[in-house]
Amino acid sequence: MRPLPDRCGGRAETELGYRWARHAWGQGYATEAARAVLEHGFRNLGLRRVVARIDPANGASLRVARKLGMRFEREVRLAGYTHPDHLYVTDRLHSDLTAAARSAAT
Numbered sequence: 001m002r003p004l005p006d007r008c009g010g011r012a013e014t015e016l017g018y019r020w021a022r023h024a025w026g027q028g029y030a031t032e033a034a035r036a037v038l039e040h041g042f043r044n045l046g047l048r049r050v051v052a053r054i055d056p057a058n059g060a061s062l063r064v065a066r067k068l069g070m071r072f073e074r075e076v077r078l079a080g081y082t083h084p085d086h087l088y089v090t091d092r093l094h095s096d097l098t099a100a101a102r103s104a105a106t
């Protein structure tokens with residue numbers, strides 16, 4: 001997680017990203033690790049909103065964002081890119097509600 005370098009849409013944002021070695025894909029690691037990072041950001045760092053920029057052709061990345069409870073907000077076009085990315089967002093309240101729903105389901 002880091003401050004978004006190019007102030008997407010003119011506002012300061014905190015960006016979540018994930019990248020795993022190929023042999024480790026498909027075992028839930030990205031979702032588990034990103035969930036812990038989000039919880040740390042909201043609970044301990046006082047963040048209110050976190051975004052992820054995702055290539056809409058990247059099915060695994062979209063799926064991870066959705067499993068984290070992130071939701072599509074809008075398209076963003078990055079300097080040097082030929083196609084728009086999708087901006088997924090979550091905020092503290094939404095993250096708390098998602099965690100509550102998850103624990104109610106278990």
Ligand SMILES: CC(C)(COP(=O)(O)OP(=O)(O)OC[C@H]1O[C@@H](n2cnc3c(N)ncnc32)[C@H](O)[C@@H]1OP(=O)(O)O)[C@@H](O)C(=O)NCCC(=O)NCCS
Pocket residue numbers: 018019020021024025026027028029030031032053054055058059060061063064
């Ligand atoms: C994206 C990435 C981090 C996911 O890591 P991971 O540890 O495999 O993720 P998880 O196992 O937590 O979850 C992956 C989910 O995507 C699903 N998935 C995998 N490939 C998919 C595809 N092509 N289309 C749709 N869903 C897909 C998996 O089935 C799983 O969902 P499920 O739990 O409902 O079955 C990993 O693929 C990666 O490092 N990719 C290269 C870097 C990258 O693209 N990073 C994101 C940049 S925006």
